[in-house]
Amino acid sequence: MTAQAQQTENEDPQAAISNQGSLERFDWLPCRLSLEVPVSQFSLGDLLRLQKGSVVSTAVPSTDEVPLSVNQQLIAWIQFEMIGDRLAARITELA
Secondary structure (H helix, E strand, C coil): HHHHHHHHHCCCHHHHHHHHHHHHHHCCCCEEEEECCCCCCCCHHHHHHHHCCCCCCCCCCCCCCCEEEECCCCEEEEEEEEEHHHHHEEEEEEC
């Protein structure tokens, strides 16, 4: 067993909590949040015909959950909902 592996095994739980708090120092770092909504039977021709005002029907019923990723890493599942005239995403489960 390497010294690093031994150190990880013997690490104090309080130290882990302290390290988690140190992440808050980096809360200013930008990240890319993305939602993937599957669209069935969508072709390159459909893509080329898109224009302002186009409506694309998704393969997801409005009650299904959609994956939420940060920097291409799945972090949660969400459901869409309307808040006034804005579309919002409610986190329903963490990955």
